[in-house]
Amino acid sequence: MSSNLQQAADTLMAAIRAHPDDARHHLQLGNLLAGVGDWAAAEVCYANCCHLQPKSANLQYNWGVSLQELSRIPEAIEAFERALTINPGYAAAFFALGLAYKRLEAFDAALVAFDCAIGLDGKDPKPRLERGRTLLQMGRHAECLAEIDAQPDAFRADPEVQNLRGIALKHLGRAQEALAAYDLAIRARPDYLDAIYNRANLRLLARQFSLALEDFDRAHALKPDLDWLPGLRLYTAMHVFDWREVDARLAALLDDVSQGRRGVQPLVLECLVDDPAAHQQAARIWHQSTQAPRVAWEPAVAPAQDGRIRVAYVSRDFKPHPVAYLMAEVFELHDRERFEVIGINYGAARDDEVQARLRAGFDRFLDVAHLQDKQIAELCRQLGVDIAVDLTGFTEGARGGIFAWRAAPVQMLYIGYLGTSGSPLYDYLIADPVTVPPETRPFHDERILYLPSYQANDRRRPRPPTTKGRAALGLPETGFVYCCFNNPCKITPAVFETWMTILRQVPGSVLWVLEEDPRAAENLRAHAARLGVAGERIVLAGRADRDAYLASLRAADLFLDTLPYNAGATASDALWMGLPVLTRLGQSFCARVAASLLTAVGLPELIARDADDYVRRAVDLATRPGLLDGLRQRLRDGARDSALFDAPGFVRTLEAGYEAVHRARLSGAAPDDVRVG
Incomplete structure (x- = not known):
C-alpha cells in the first residue's frame, strides 16, 4: 500500500x-x-x-x-x-x-x-x-x-x-x-490473449503446426507463464523439428514440474523426457489443477440379477482412431454369459464403418456428449456399472471429471494414455511386467492390474496388398529403407542424431518419416545436412488413408522406434504387416511399450539396451540380409498366433483380471496389485 x-x-x-x-x-x-x-x-x-x-x-x-x-x-x-x-x-x-x-x-x-x-x-x-x-x-x-x-x-x-x-x-x-x-x-483486439491461445490450440489440433507455433509465440510474448503454455509451445515446435534452445526449454519445464507450477501437461512431458518420477509429478499437477476433488462416496451397485459383471468402456475415440482399431475385437469377444459390456461415447455420434462396428460390439452403446461429467457418472451408476474403464486418459478431449464424480465402484485406466494419472480417480492401471517393472512401480499412483501382455489387438484388421512401388512412394528402388511413422513430436534431437549415425554407416540407405508441414521438411533436412547426411536421404510421407498406410509399410525394411515415447498402435501395425520394429528400452511406461509388444510377438532381440546397441542392431540388420530375412519369416509364420495378436487369449486374461478385482471389492478385501495369467 x-x-x-x-x-x-x-x-x-x-x-x-x-x-x-x-x-x-x-x-x-x-x-x-x-x-x-x-x-x-x-x-x-x-x-x-x-x-x-x-x-x-x-x-x-x-x-x-x-x-x-x-x-x-x-x-x-x-x-x-x-x-x-x-x-x-x-x-x-x-x-x-x-x-x-x-x-x-x-x-x-x-x-x-x-x-x-x-x-x-x-x-x-x-x-x-x-x-x-x-x-x-x-x-x-x-x-x-x-x-x-x-x-x-x-x-x-x-x-x-x-x-x-x-x-x-x-x-x-x-x-x-x-x-x-x-x-x-484477435483482429478487434490484437493482444487478446485468450483468443490467441485458443486459436493456437485449435491450430495444433488441426495439425497446422507452423501457424500454431506463431500463435503460441505470440501468447508467450504477452504472458510467458500462462498455464501450460511453455510445454505446448515446445511440443508444437517439436512437430516442425524446431529444436532451438530445446535443452534449456526442457530444463525450464522440468523445473516447473519440480516446483509444482503449471508449465507442462503430462502427455507433452512424456514426449520430451524419460523420467517416470517427473511424469508422475506432472500428472499430479494436472489433476490438482483440472479436476474436482474426488467424491467422498462409494457407489452401492446392486449385483446384476443375471450375475454378470457390468463393464463400461468410456471414451471419445469410438471413431477412426488407434484406440478403436486396437480395441474393436475386445468388445466383441467378451463372454456375454459373464459380462455385460457398455460403451459410453462422449465423442461425436458418427456414421462410419468404424463406429458402426464398435456399436455392434457392445450390449449397449450410449451417446452422451450432450451430458455434463456429473450426469455421465450418474448415468453409469444408474446402469449399475461395476467397472468403468477410461480409454482416453490425458489425451485430447478427455473428460476426467466423469471419473472424479465416481462412475463406478472400480475405475480403471487403459491404453489411451501410457502412464499414471497421478490421481485417486482410478483404482487400477492396466499394464504388464514390461511396461511397469518393479523398479518403476512407485511412480504409479494406481494399483496395477498386471496382464501377461499389455496391448489389445484386432485380428480382423486388414492386411492390404502393396498397390504402389517404391518410386511411387518417393523411395529409391534400391537401398535399405528405415522408416518411422510415429508422430513427429516423438522425434527428439537425440533420436534423430542416432538415426543419422545409422545412415552414415549404411551407404545408400534412407530414412522415411511422416511429415505434415513444409517447415518441418525444411528443418529436418537441414538437421540431416548438419550431421553429415544428404537431405535427399530423408524421404517424407504425408498422411494417407488407413489401407494405403498399412500397405505402404510393406515398402520399408525396418521400423526405427523413438525414445522416450515409443510407437504403440503404429508399432503394432508394422508388426502386423510383417515389418520388424527396432526399439530401445527406456524407464517410463511410454518408453517401454514397444518392448512389451516385441516380447509378446516373440522378437526380444529387437529390444536394444542403449543407444550404441540400437545403432549396432540397426546397422547389422541392414548389412546382414540373412538376419532381417529371418525376422521377417518369423513374423510371417508366427505373428498371428503370438500373444500380441491372440485377441481371444487377451480377452480371457482381461476378464480374469476384472473378475479378481470385482471379487476383491465384494469381499471387502484391501485393494492391491492384481496379476493374472
Whole structure:
C-alpha cells in the first residue's frame, strides 16, 4: 500500500475508533482495502457495515463480493440473496449471484440468475456473456452458439463474444468456423490473449503446426507463464523439428514440474523426457489443477440379477482412431454369459464403418456428449456399472471429471494414455511386467492390474496388398529403407542424431518419416545436412488413408522406434504387416511399450539396451540380409498366433483380471496389485 493510501487508511481507522457506529467509515475503509486487494480485511469492514445497516442492499452486495473473492461462496450467495430481498430489481446482485452459483457448478441456478440480470438490464453485455459461458460448461454448445447468433450485431462484434463463439464452434466440430471467429476476436483486439491461445490450440489440433507455433509465440510474448503454455509451445515446435534452445526449454519445464507450477501437461512431458518420477509429478499437477476433488462416496451397485459383471468402456475415440482399431475385437469377444459390456461415447455420434462396428460390439452403446461429467457418472451408476474403464486418459478431449464424480465402484485406466494419472480417480492401471517393472512401480499412483501382455489387438484388421512401388512412394528402388511413422513430436534431437549415425554407416540407405508441414521438411533436412547426411536421404510421407498406410509399410525394411515415447498402435501395425520394429528400452511406461509388444510377438532381440546397441542392431540388420530375412519369416509364420495378436487369449486374461478385482471389492478385501495369467 502506498504512503498516501496508508495515510487514508489510518485516518479512516481513527474515524472508526471515534465513531464505531458510523457505517460510512467502515464502508470507505472497506472500499479502500478492496481496491488494493486486501479482501480479508475488506470483508470485515463490509460485515461491520451490514451489522450496522442490515437493510442496505448495496452493503449486502459489497459484503457478498468480498466473500466471493475469499472463495467463501455459500456465504456470498446468502449475502447476494439478502441484497435481492431488499431490492428485487438489483441487476448487479443477480449477476454476482450467477457467478457464485457457477463457482459451485450449480449451473441451472446460475442461468436463472443471469436471466434475471438480463431482464433487468438488457444493455449490459456481461450477464449474457456469462450465460453463454455457463452453457458451454454445461456442454450445451449448440444452444450457446444459437443464442449468440440471435443477438444484435453490436453484441456479436465484441471480441469476447467471438472468442466464446469460437469455443462453441470448436466443440461442435466446426473447426474452420471456429478459427474464423478467433480471427475476428484477435483482429478487434490484437493482444487478446485468450483468443490467441485458443486459436493456437485449435491450430495444433488441426495439425497446422507452423501457424500454431506463431500463435503460441505470440501468447508467450504477452504472458510467458500462462498455464501450460511453455510445454505446448515446445511440443508444437517439436512437430516442425524446431529444436532451438530445446535443452534449456526442457530444463525450464522440468523445473516447473519440480516446483509444482503449471508449465507442462503430462502427455507433452512424456514426449520430451524419460523420467517416470517427473511424469508422475506432472500428472499430479494436472489433476490438482483440472479436476474436482474426488467424491467422498462409494457407489452401492446392486449385483446384476443375471450375475454378470457390468463393464463400461468410456471414451471419445469410438471413431477412426488407434484406440478403436486396437480395441474393436475386445468388445466383441467378451463372454456375454459373464459380462455385460457398455460403451459410453462422449465423442461425436458418427456414421462410419468404424463406429458402426464398435456399436455392434457392445450390449449397449450410449451417446452422451450432450451430458455434463456429473450426469455421465450418474448415468453409469444408474446402469449399475461395476467397472468403468477410461480409454482416453490425458489425451485430447478427455473428460476426467466423469471419473472424479465416481462412475463406478472400480475405475480403471487403459491404453489411451501410457502412464499414471497421478490421481485417486482410478483404482487400477492396466499394464504388464514390461511396461511397469518393479523398479518403476512407485511412480504409479494406481494399483496395477498386471496382464501377461499389455496391448489389445484386432485380428480382423486388414492386411492390404502393396498397390504402389517404391518410386511411387518417393523411395529409391534400391537401398535399405528405415522408416518411422510415429508422430513427429516423438522425434527428439537425440533420436534423430542416432538415426543419422545409422545412415552414415549404411551407404545408400534412407530414412522415411511422416511429415505434415513444409517447415518441418525444411528443418529436418537441414538437421540431416548438419550431421553429415544428404537431405535427399530423408524421404517424407504425408498422411494417407488407413489401407494405403498399412500397405505402404510393406515398402520399408525396418521400423526405427523413438525414445522416450515409443510407437504403440503404429508399432503394432508394422508388426502386423510383417515389418520388424527396432526399439530401445527406456524407464517410463511410454518408453517401454514397444518392448512389451516385441516380447509378446516373440522378437526380444529387437529390444536394444542403449543407444550404441540400437545403432549396432540397426546397422547389422541392414548389412546382414540373412538376419532381417529371418525376422521377417518369423513374423510371417508366427505373428498371428503370438500373444500380441491372440485377441481371444487377451480377452480371457482381461476378464480374469476384472473378475479378481470385482471379487476383491465384494469381499471387502484391501485393494492391491492384481496379476493374472
